[in-house]
Structure formats: structure tokens, C-alpha cells
Amino acid sequence: xxxxxxxxxIGIDLGGTSLxxxxxxxxxxxxxxxxxxxxxxxxxxxxxxRTIDLVEKVLRSVERYDLxxxxxxxxGPVDSVSGTINNPYTLPxxxxxxxxxxLTKHFGVPVVLENDADVAALGEYWKGAGQGVTRLFAxxxxxxxxxxxxxxxxxxxxxxxxxxxGGHHVIDPAGPPCYCGATGCWESLASGNAIAxxxxxxxxxxxxxxxxxxxGDPQRIDSRMVAEAARKADPLALEIIDRSAYYLALGMVNVxxxxxxxxxxxxxxxxxxxxxxxxxxxxxxxxxxxxVPVGQVRVLPAKLGYYAGVTGAxxxxxxxxxxx
Amino acid sequence: xxxxxxxxxIGIDLGGTSLxxxxxxxxxxxxxxxxxxxxxxxxxxxxxxRTIDLVEKVLRSVERYDLxxxxxxxxGPVDSVSGTINNPYTLPxxxxxxxxxxLTKHFGVPVVLENDADVAALGEYWKGAGQGVTRLFAxxxxxxxxxxxxxxxxxxxxxxxxxxxGGHHVIDPAGPPCYCGATGCWESLASGNAIAxxxxxxxxxxxxxxxxxxxGDPQRIDSRMVAEAARKADPLALEIIDRSAYYLALGMVNVxxxxxxxxxxxxxxxxxxxxxxxxxxxxxxxxxxxxVPVGQVRVLPAKLGYYAGVTGAxxxxxxxxxxx
Numbered sequence: 001x002x003x004x005x006x007x008x009x010i011g012i013d014l015g016g017t018s019l020x021x022x023x024x025x026x027x028x029x030x031x032x033x034x035x036x037x038x039x040x041x042x043x044x045x046x047x048x049x050r051t052i053d054l055v056e057k058v059l060r061s062v063e064r065y066d067l068x069x070x071x072x073x074x075x076g077p078v079d080s081v082s083g084t085i086n087n088p089y090t091l092p093x094x095x096x097x098x099x100x101x102x103l104t105k106h107f108g109v110p111v112v113l114e115n116d117a118d119v120a121a122l123g124e125y126w127k128g129a130g131q132g133v134t135r136l137f138a139x140x141x142x143x144x145x146x147x148x149x150x151x152x153x154x155x156x157x158x159x160x161x162x163x164x165x166g167g168h169h170v171i172d173p174a175g176p177p178c179y180c181g182a183t184g185c186w187e188s189l190a191s192g193n194a195i196a197x198x199x200x201x202x203x204x205x206x207x208x209x210x211x212x213x214x215x216g217d218p219q220r221i222d223s224r225m226v227a228e229a230a231r232k233a234d235p236l237a238l239e240i241i242d243r244s245a246y247y248l249a250l251g252m253v254n255v256x257x258x259x260x261x262x263x264x265x266x267x268x269x270x271x272x273x274x275x276x277x278x279x280x281x282x283x284x285x286x287x288x289x290x291x292v293p294v295g296q297v298r299v300l301p302a303k304l305g306y307y308a309g310v311t312g313a314x315x316x317x318x319x320x321x322x323x324x
Numbered sequence: 325x326x327x328x329x330x331x332x333x334i335g336i337d338l339g340g341t342s343l344x345x346x347x348x349x350x351x352x353x354x355x356x357x358x359x360x361x362x363x364x365x366x367x368x369x370x371x372x373x374r375t376i377d378l379v380e381k382v383l384r385s386v387e388r389y390d391l392x393x394x395x396x397x398x399x400g401p402v403d404s405v406s407g408t409i410n411n412p413y414t415l416p417x418x419x420x421x422x423x424x425x426x427l428t429k430h431f432g433v434p435v436v437l438e439n440d441a442d443v444a445a446l447g448e449y450w451k452g453a454g455q456g457v458t459r460l461f462a463x464x465x466x467x468x469x470x471x472x473x474x475x476x477x478x479x480x481x482x483x484x485x486x487x488x489x490g491g492h493h494v495i496d497p498a499g500p501p502c503y504c505g506a507t508g509c510w511e512s513l514a515s516g517n518a519i520a521x522x523x524x525x526x527x528x529x530x531x532x533x534x535x536x537x538x539x540g541d542p543q544r545i546d547s548r549m550v551a552e553a554a555r556k557a558d559p560l561a562l563e564i565i566d567r568s569a570y571y572l573a574l575g576m577v578n579v580x581x582x583x584x585x586x587x588x589x590x591x592x593x594x595x596x597x598x599x600x601x602x603x604x605x606x607x608x609x610x611x612x613x614x615x616v617p618v619g620q621v622r623v624l625p626a627k628l629g630y631y632a633g634v635t636g637a638x639x640x641x642x643x644x645x646x647x648x
Binding site for chain 1: 401458459471481482483484486487488489490492493494495496497498503504505506574577578579581582583584585586611612613614615616617620621
């Protein structure tokens with residue numbers, strides 16, 4: 001009797017706080033997914049060991065698997081060519097960490113490493129909101145803002161394979177300074193961090209529900225708290241959402257004028273509250289419907305939520321295996 | 325005796341004020357070039373007749389030509405698919421003008437129509453500063469600001485074939501309102517018109533050489549006059565150049581963060597004074613050399629000057645004939 005093996009690919013989503021691993025078949029069905037904290041500050045060696053353990057755990061859950069390859073999406077900057085992660089900002093101590101080599105050595109399969117924003121966008125292209133969209137622009141609004149452009153199902157790359165970083169394009173020079181060198185870049189005005197920072201500052205001046213929710217300590221306010229207060233119609237929270245929706249829209253107007261994509265998909269933690277932002281965003285965008293067909297660009301929330309990363313990571317290795 | 329015929333392609337550059345026609349051989353050598361005013365307000369029929377006349381005149385100067393096709397770059401918006409020009413803004417009365425059909429009918433060859441910014445960029449790619457550059461971004465700073473992205477020698481197009489319009493991406497919401505629907509778009513802050521407008525306003529307040537040059541009437545100041553005064557070290561003119569170089573750089577920073585191109589080529593009338601701007605532009609750009617390899621992006625002035633349009637227009641039809 002021949003026992004059929006299931007060809008399996010693994011997608012890894014390596015973030016600043018947690019690690020998620022999914023096993024997929026070649027049609028993109030997720031067979032199993034698990035996560036654990038990454039505890040990056042324990043160093044890259046511990047992180048790699050942790051990753052290998054979790055991959056093995058996920059694989060054990062799949063009967064008779066035949067592992068074909070592993071795709072990794074990691075919080076950037078990453079170097080896809082050499083397979084190294086260089087991100088001491090969100091992964092403390094992770095400086096020039098060769099990530100693909102130990103995985104290839106351990107599992108004996110090809111391993112691909114990409115930027116997490118690119119990978120989330122690819123996930124939405126393969127199995128999410130942007131399936132089959134020729135020019136798909138993804139904006140990931142989380143702690144920061146990441147961007148990715150998927151063209152004909154491929155990650156758009158710049159010079160030397162560089163990943164674009166639209167989150168740091170300038171939209172208002174009167175805005176706050178950012179570690180990127182700019183003042184008033186998109187991330188500094190519309191990210192989760194930007195929302196939190198602005199809310200902390202304003203809550204001090206206008207003590208409303210938001211201050212109450214933070215137990216009187218404005219420093220404890222985060223962007224999720226702002227969304228929650230906005231749902232309870234707190235005027236300050238609504239004002240803050242309105243402000244960041246305006247800046248979110250401004251950056252999208254710029255993306256649309258430069259790329260004219262068929263679709264913008266909004267990913268990331270802050271966009272789990274997509275419904276709070278979208279009316280204001282759409283209203284602002286449509287003011288610019290003159291030079292390019294702005295009104296024809298579809299704006300949608302991500303469909304895969306927390307699984308966009310593992311799905312897209314699996315898709316990168318799928319593309320490689322299939323020679324796409 | 326067999327008389328060899330020379331395969332010839334025609335490039336047409338149709339601007340708001342003048343019409344230029346060049347004849348090229350298939351290696352891109354310009355055999356003849358001529359121009360005349362377009363006098364658009366006399367209507368599209370007169371304009372088309374004028375164009376046909378000039379093409380014939382240019383062709384007569386080439387011995388034993390064998391016309392293979394015609395490429396047209398026109399001041400946008402144009403519809404490349406239907407071959408129509410729809411630009412009542414810079415070509416008064418030219419609303420939905422079918423431009424390629426009458427030319428095809430008259431000359432019996434294929435005719436291609438593209439946006440003038442795209443075509444100038446293609447010219448620089450074929451025969452100018454950007455030869456062989458994989459990802460070439462062109463910024464045309466003239467009366468307005470036009471942008472084009474040439475990827476692997478092809479014009480990048482957005483949804484439905486739409487031409488991107490980076491000149492109207494927002495860089496400072498505190499800037500002046502623009503007909504595009506934005507306040508503070510790139511064009512409103514760094515174009516020739518923006519320079520002239522700001523200079524007129526400032527010359528009233530700070531009467532220096534600039535006011536003198538305009539014969540005491542600030543309304544007569546244009547961007548060329550500002551450049552001239554700057555060369556004579558007029559402090560106000562230098563300040564104006566500095567301001568627009570800053571905004572020019574800001575838009576370029578954004579382009580770099582989103583596209584990470586190998587090269588930005590600066591075209592258009594205002595960039596004939598490239599040397600007045602470039603130091604300030606480079607200094608500003610390099611402040612942002614953190615998230616993407618900004619310092620590796622080459623910034624160069626266009627090489628073909630007034631002939632970028634006809635050269636690129638010829639290249640569009642060359643690409644079509646050669647099936648590229």
C-alpha cells in the first residue's frame with residue numbers, strides 16, 4: 001500500500017512581539033497555524049531556535065506531510081538576497097542576522113525571506129481582498145505604516161531589490177519629526193503610534209472619557225483605546241480618529257496619484273477598526289478626483305487579518321517552487 | 325539599379341504653445357527636426373492640418389524615406405487607447421479630439437499617442453541621461469510638474485492604462501490651492517508657475533532686482549526672470565530658488581521612498597537652470613537617507629533638452645513596430 005504524502009509549505013510571520021507559523025497545502029489552504037512570543041531581546045540565536053521549534057510543532061499537526069519550502073515575512077529592514085534580518089529597532093539585538101541559512105540547514109528545503117509589509121500584501125493578493133488584482137497597493141497601519149506594491153502578483157522592488165517605504169513619505173512638513181529623517185511623514189501622522197501620541201497630548205488638555213479609560217494617566221493611552229472611546233462617541237476620540245483619517249487619506253491620495261492602482265487594501269492592527277475611518281477617508285480622497293481616476297480605485301480592508309502574514313509568506317515560497 | 329529606401333519614424337511633440345516634429349532612423353538618429361506654433365485656440369481641425377503639414381515638410385527633407393510610423397507625445401490628459409486628446413486647459417477648444425485617426429488616414433501608417441511627460445521620459449531612456457536604466461523616474465518641471473515612470477523601458481501605467489500624475493501629490497497641506505483639488509500639491513509649490521506666483525507676491529514686499537527686471541510690474545515676473553536674477557545674486561531671487569528647490573526635493577524624497585528608482589531625471593524648462601537648484605535639492609534629499617537607500621539614487625538633468633519629446637515619441641512607435 002502506498003501512503004500518499006501531502007506537499008506542504010510553511011509561512012512564517014516574524015513580528016516585533018510575536019512569531020506565527022502556518023502550514024499550507026499548495027492550493028493555499030491553511031492546515032494549521034500556531035504562535036508564540038518572539039522575545040527578540042533574548043537574541044537572534046534563541047529566536048531562531050524558537051522559530052525552528054514552532055515550525056516543527058506545526059508540522060507535527062499535519063499528517064504525512066512532505067515539506068517543500070518555507071517563506072518568511074519579517075519586520076524590516078530585511079535583505080531578501082542574502083536572507084538576513086537587520087532590525088535592531090523592533091527586534092532588539094538583531095543586527096545582520098542570517099535567518100534563512102539556519103532554517104535551510106535544519107529542514108533541508110529552500111527558504112525565502114521578505115519584508116513583512118510585502119508579505120502581508122501578497123497574502124491579500126493570494127487569498128484575501130486583492131485576489132487577481134493587477135496593481136494592488138497595500139498599506140499596513142500598525143505601530144508604524146508600511147507599504148507594499150504587488151504588480152501582476154509580484155512584489156515591486158526598487159534599486160538593488162530595495163523595498164519601498166511609503167510610510168515615510170512626507171505629507172505635512174509641519175508634522176512631528178520622525179526617526180526616518182523627515183518631519184511630517186505619513187507614519188508620524190497616521191500610524192498607531194501617531195494616534196497614541198496625539199491622544200496622550202490632547203487628553204491632558206481636554207479631559208474626556210479617554211483620560212478616564214487610561215485611569216487618569218494619559219501615557220497609558222494607545223490607539224486601541226482611542227478606537228474604543230470613539231465607539232462610545234467620546235468627542236475627543238472622534239476628533240483624533242478624524243484627524244488621522246484625514247492624514248491616512250492624504251497619503252492614499254499620493255499613492256493613487258503616483259501608482260493609480262486598481263485597489264488599495266488597508267491592513268494592520270489599526271485597520272481592524274477600518275469602519276471608524278473609512279467614511280472620512282473616502283470623502284477626503286474624492287476631493288482629488290480630477291487628474292487621475294481616483295474614484296475608480298477600490299479601497300478595501302484586509303480580509304485575512306492576523307493571517308495575512310503567514311499566508312503571504314507561504315505564497316513567496318509557493319511562487320519560487322512553482323517558478324512563478 | 326536599386327534605390328535603397330531609408331526606414332523612417334516620426335516623433336511629434338505637441339505642447340500648449342508649439343508643435344515640434346522630428347524624423348528619425350531606426351537607430352534613433354535624428355535626421356531632421358522642425359517646429360511651429362500650434363495656435364491651439366484656432367481649433368483642433370486647424371491643429372491637425374498644421375501637424376500634417378509639418379510632418380510632410382520634415383519628411384521632404386529626408387531623401388528616399390520609407391515612413392514606418394508616427395509617435396505623438398501630447399500635453400495630457402490623453403487617452404492612449406482611443407488616440408484622443410482631451411485637454412481644453414492647455415489646448416483651448418481641444419475636447420475629445422481624435423488625433424491618431426486623421427494621421428493614420430493621411431499617412432497610411434500606425435500612429436501612437438502618449439502623454440508628453442511619459443514620452444519625454446522615454447526619450448531620456450532611449451537616447452538621453454537614462455539609457456538602459458531599469459527603473460527611471462522622470463520629473464518634468466515646466467509650467468506645471470509632470471511625472472513618468474519608465475520600468476524596463478516601458479511606460480508604467482495605472483488602472484485602465486491611466487497615466488500617473490505625481491505632480492499633484494500633496495507635499496504641504498499649508499500650500500496654495502490647486503485646480504487638481506489639493507492644497508499644497510507638488511505642482512503648486514515647485515513648478516514654474518509656482519515660482520512665478522511666489523516671486524510676484526514677494527517682489528511687491530521686497531523690491532529688489534527682480535522688480536527692476538520686470539519694469540516695476542511684478543505681474544510680468546516669470547520663473548526664467550527669477551533664474552536670471554539669481555545668477556546676478558539677487559537675494560530675493562536666491563531665496564525663491566531655495567524655497568522651490570526645497571519643495572522640489574520634498575517631492576523627490578517621496579518618489580524615492582515609494583519607487584526607489586535607480587535614477588531621477590529632471591526635465592522641463594525650469595530644469596534648464598538645473599545648476600541653480602541641485603545643491604539644495606541634494607542636501608535636502610540626503611536628510612532622508614535612512615529607510616531606503618536614498619543616497620544611491622542618481623539625480624541627473626535631462627540630456628536631450630528640447631528634443632526629449634520628439635525622441636521619446638519616435639521611440640513609442642519604434643517599440644510598437646519592433647514588437648517591444
